[in-house]
Amino acid sequence: MLVLHDVHKTFLMGETQVHALRGVSLELPAGQFSVIMGQSGSGKSTLMHVAGSLDVPTSGRVEYGGLDLTTLTSRERAEFRSSDVGFVFQKYNLVGNLTAIENVALPLLLRNATTKQANAQAQEALETVGLKDRMAHRPSKLSGGEQQRVAIARALVNDPTMILADEPTGNLDTVTGERILELLRQLTTNEKMVLVVTHNPEIADIADLVIYLRDGKVESQQFQEVTR
Numbered sequence: 001m002l003v004l005h006d007v008h009k010t011f012l013m014g015e016t017q018v019h020a021l022r023g024v025s026l027e028l029p030a031g032q033f034s035v036i037m038g039q040s041g042s043g044k045s046t047l048m049h050v051a052g053s054l055d056v057p058t059s060g061r062v063e064y065g066g067l068d069l070t071t072l073t074s075r076e077r078a079e080f081r082s083s084d085v086g087f088v089f090q091k092y093n094l095v096g097n098l099t100a101i102e103n104v105a106l107p108l109l110l111r112n113a114t115t116k117q118a119n120a121q122a123q124e125a126l127e128t129v130g131l132k133d134r135m136a137h138r139p140s141k142l143s144g145g146e147q148q149r150v151a152i153a154r155a156l157v158n159d160p161t162m163i164l165a166d167e168p169t170g171n172l173d174t175v176t177g178e179r180i181l182e183l184l185r186q187l188t189t190n191e192k193m194v195l196v197v198t199h200n201p202e203i204a205d206i207a208d209l210v211i212y213l214r215d216g217k218v219e220s221q222q223f224q225e226v227t228r
């Protein structure tokens with residue numbers, strides 16, 4: 001379970017303080033597919049960064065599986081991210097001169113896995129996202145939806161328990177975007193939670209929890225019964 005308790009995040013821009021999060025409290029149980037919505041500037045990305053320990057709150061607590069992330073050193077946070085968190089971004093951030101399988105294997109190689117082991121895990125992750133037949137393609141030879149699936153496979157390859165996707169469908173047409181959201185929903189298991197920022201209101205139909213942010217606060221939380 002991910003717990004945010006009265007989380008504030010203030011950025012300093014010269015002399016001006018920007019209050020991106022103003023007291024966010026949330027409980028996201030493992031095994032849930034949660035969606036964050038809200039206008040531009042409402043604090044969605046800031047919330048994702050704090051949840052995944054990419055950034056620390058100015059005040060308040062973030063706990064994951066009983067571990068208080070706000071007490072970790074930056075090195076410990078990096079270790080936490082590489083073992084527990086998978087990030088998917090709007091711009092897929094793939095390495096252009098590497099093939100799909102090389103892109104997915106990269107995080108493992110950076111963690112000193114053997115090439116054989118990294119390739120086996122990368123292949124499995126690409127199969128999970130339905131890209132078994134595109135493993136040797138470079139990003140420029142893949143469609144937008146396929147590139148995003150490679151990015152999802154890369155986020156999955158460490159077998160993280162928290163998957164965070166910040167507008168993963170922002171660069172995709174509606175139909176392709178809906179397929180990506182459905183794929184992210186399918187990745188949600190008892191051990192994995194998925195948290196997605198999206199502007200697609202139809203996502204509300206397949207999410208366990210829909211959170212609306214407004215001006216750095218939780219405006220509403222909607223729990224739903226979803227049949228799977």
Ligand SMILES: Nc1ncnc2c1ncn2[C@@H]1O[C@H](COP(=O)(O)OP(=O)(O)OP(=O)(O)O)[C@@H](O)[C@H]1O
Binds near residue numbers: 019020040047
């Ligand atoms: N590094 C930063 N330094 C200064 N201000 C920041 C920083 N990051 C975010 N902000 C400010 O904090 C507020 C929330 O930003 P955030 O990126 O979380 O919004 P968002 O909901 O993700 O918006 P969008 O839908 O446009 O992506 C905004 O006013 C933004 O300008």
Ligand SMILES: [Mg+2]
Binds near residue numbers: 044046
């Ligand atoms: Mg954002």
